[in-house]
Amino acid sequence: MTSVIDAIRKDEATNNNLGYLDGLRGICCFLVVIEHCINFYKPDIRFTELEGFAGMIRRVVSLSPLNFIYSGDISVAIFFILSGFVLSLKFNKTKNYEYIVSGVVKRYPRIMFPVAASMLFMFFILLLSDKFIGHNFWSGAWDSFLFIFNQIMVEIPFTHNALTNYPLWTISYELFGSFLVFAILAIFGTSKYRIYFYLIVMAYFFASLENVYYTLFIFGVIICDLTKGGNFTISPGLRLILFVVGLFLATTPFPRDNVIPHGGFYIYLELFKAYNYVQVSRYLEIIGSMILFASLVGSTLSIKMLTTPLMRFLGKISFPLYLTHATIIYVISFVLKSKYGEVGFSMFLAASLLTVCISIPVAIFFERYIDMPSIKLSNKVGKLLCK
Template sequence: MEQPKHLAVESIRGFACFMVVLSHLSLIFFPYLHSFGGKTDPAINPFQSFIHESPLGFFYSGTSAVFIFFVLSGYILTKVAIKNNNSKKIISMTIKRYPRLMVPALASCILAYFAFQLFELPSALLPDYGDFSSSLIGAIYSGVIDVFFLSGQSLYNPVLWTMKIELIGSFIIFFLCFNKIKIKLPYLPALFIITTPLLVIFKIINPDLGLGIFSFVIGYLFCIHGRMINKKLSFTLFFIGLYLAGAHNESLSYLPIISILGNMTYKLCNFASGFFIVYAIIFNKEFNTLLSGNLGVFMGKVSFSVYLIHMPILATLGVFTFNIFFDYFNQYAVAAILSSIVSILSTYTASLLFYKAVDLQGVKFSNFIGNSVTPITLKLSKLIKNRITAKI
């Protein structure tokens, strides 16, 4: 089902990215909000304890935000790819996808490298790539090769663990769209839905990749089969999604779910939250209107830039300003809050520059690659097809 362009989609992406920033700020300054290492004493940290035990964790749930990104990517890529039933466009999108993601990712690793040098972090905090230890070459290798094709991790910029999933998920979406337009094999999305959990169970792929692929395919299905829903159903789905996004493995508000899912509560609830939140917003007119404001659209426009550069800023400027505020006020909470505010403002200011100087240039570069390589690819495929036909 083809939907009109939703400004709300940009807002979803923007607010989800802000959730990631808050998640990492909380891990740095208020770790008991997550309590991954064990619960805090309520008498010592009453506020953090209260939030952790409540369902309010959704507003700093970076894991939920990542799955929202994946569902949105599946939806948006499908929407663009199947428009006008143009299979050549899908081939072009496939060719462009890696350079589109790689250029900003590479720039973020280089930025992180220089941030480490500028703030002279302790050697224990610096990345170690063996022969590439803490080097510019290591940063380039990480951003171009490692995060996309090998480990899927970056010690220069830890948020890049999603890039490999984003690339593989995108290729799966393009394959599904090409199949829908050209090949027309039946039940192919269902095959991915069924086989992906099996691949995780048999440890052929890791759980994060499996959940990411599943999210992409769900986004594809939303675009193909989604239907507008009324306000009552939409708000119900939305609040279910928020509740699931606030889950933690030891939170008192999730005891019934914990009794079933155990230690998988956090991961699976945050994973499922993306489906409810994205569907509720995209397929409801009231939500579309509500989330079409300038602030949300701006946050969505720079969201990829914010996502890529916020960790180097938090790990350097954030810690640096915290030390200054703590020395001046001698109060941990005050220093942490002020440092968080400075970090957020600095991140969004820098992200606008990064968006213009890097992200938009990455789009131009990927378009150049697509426009250059696609005609050659089409000619080669036509030549191979003709030779196969001639032999038959």
């Protein structure tokens, strides 16, 4: 995942106020932070088999579209669609291949400079926590640094492996997906049959569970092309239907321990018992996210709600927040578990609030001194190599 704010700002005045898409990305990033707080501080918030009132509330949320409040997978899907949409925006409007060449050249440094900085931030913060609060996260400073360096240079950009900075599993998809976008634009982008070619490529990736996320990038290209950069005018009634259907499918519960696989609003999934539930839930999530995104494109209500000062602020810091919040969660989680053992709901709320209160200033710092300079640097690299 990478920030789209630099591309969006240039088009706000002339292209239907595309700043609302950055607001969308900001709220999605915030939901990812909430999900990770639950995963580390109190995972039983999702458990559906608990007794009593607490169990009933959990089932109401988990087995209905209300679970979007802690479903980070939807946010990741939206991130990928946004990338496809924004990366193809300039070319779709101009058909100028210079935007493709420049995009290819800039993409790696644009993403990986902030990623590398976030990994070094994690290394030093956890090294300090090892020393002062007995975290014992690293086995040794030098060996751990080499471990982090390998992740920066190899594992994060080129593999889909589990990572120390766990949200960064999306970065390899982001890089490959970005280059896929540029490739299909270069090959098919000026053809009058391009949408059909895009659909064929999209169907190819959709047929593979391992590579299904690339479907989202291509969908972003298609929706950008068909709507001429976001000018999607449909009736409010149809838009509402798309939103409800998209949210319903996108919130299909992913299989987790202590969570009922079929129930509540999703009892219909009993029909697919003969199939692999992981695959069924993932495909429904992908389809739902695409429908959900389509319902928001060009929506007057979306533009109004997602361009408030708060949404713009969240959009501005979203990429740095995504990169750095895991470090904060690691430290707070260790303190909670070592000092309090079992975490109650009030303690969970306090820890989550503390996470947000620390993560946001860190993200502001990163946005100003890491993210924005990386945008400027990647732009200079693009201009230098594309002369």
